[in-house]
Amino acid sequence: MEQKPRVSITYCTQCRWLLRAAWLAQELLTTFEQELGEVALRPGTGGVFEIQVGDELIWSRKQEGRFPEAKEVKQRVRDRIAPERNLGHSDR
């Protein structure tokens, strides 16, 4: 059976960003309950807030200059793991 994709969220512990990382993890696991193999929460430091699908970086707070909305993360994850899926009115 083909391995389902993995998402990882690396967050800065010094900045106390665990809660928003865990919130986004739950949003992704709710929306992509069937498609995702796992979502991993990874403590980091130095202002890091990065989301990866497998080894591909799909969001970096440093590059984007801000945190993502849940909708943005879901769209970027959807584009990589289930391109045909329609995310419905709230996350289109």
Add this chain to the structure above:
Amino acid sequence: MEQKPRVSITYCTQCRWLLRAAWLAQELLTTFEQELGEVALRPGTGGVFEIQVGDELIWSRKQEGRFPEAKEVKQRVRDRIAPERNLGHSDR
């Protein structure tokens, strides 16, 4: 640099156990912020609720017949990744 340990929590999506799995993940990441490499949330089915440290199963709802308290999970994780650590009054 030696790889930090990984904890995974596999939970039943049919039973709606994402929230308690995410809660325990945040408890572990708060208590073991420096010691853990990651905590992975893994959707499953059929009443599964299992916690592993690396490949070692440290809690199985089916075996224990119930869910763990946060204190119990922390003690079992501590025993494997930081045996010398004192968990403080609430999680002793």
